[in-house]
Amino acid sequence: DAMVIQNPRYQVTQFGKPVTLSCSQTLNHNVMYWYQQKSSQAPKLLFHYYDKDFNNEADTPDNFQSRRPNTSFCFLDIRSPGRGDAAMYLCATSREGTDNSPLHFGNGTRLTVT
């Protein structure tokens, strides 16, 4: 059974048109993460929530925002997508924010920007 669910699996948006990617979890984990993964590269952390506390990575562009309305859901908003934002976006969870809590990834949303 899928425990970290990302919708949609594939998303196409136009250059400059805002887009929202969704993630939900059935694990009741405290921490939710968003990673960006470009082709043949490692996942790169954009930001994470510990419960309701938002933590942004220093090099995450301002174009990327996130919302976590409750424990189960987390959203990634890209305000004005550029072609450089085309990538796989991975959501992950962990019970706690320590290395005693392995990451559980969803299967990602592949974003195309036309």
Next chain:
Amino acid sequence: GENVEQHPSTLSVQEGDSAVIKCTYSDSASNYFPWYKQELGKGPQLIIDIRSNVGEKKDQRIAVTLNKTAKHFSLHITETQPEDSAVYFCAAPRAAGNKLTFGGGTRVLVKP
């Protein structure tokens, strides 16, 4: 910050042979080292991890070794099967907490 380097970037092995992937890290304070397997069209899945208080850990055909002095750790897959074909990522935590820095990935192809 943590810097994780992974080699090789691609690895082709014959079914039944062993595969070894190596990673080095920079932060001597790191004490947790997971390995993830990513199949085509899926998210990474944790396959094994090791903590700094042990030098080796095994789980069936998969083993991980850790050399804290040299700051490197390796993934060993024995008796490889076609379903082992995937991209493998090593990782190490950046500072305190669970913010992982991933290696660049190794694409493993097991030829029948």
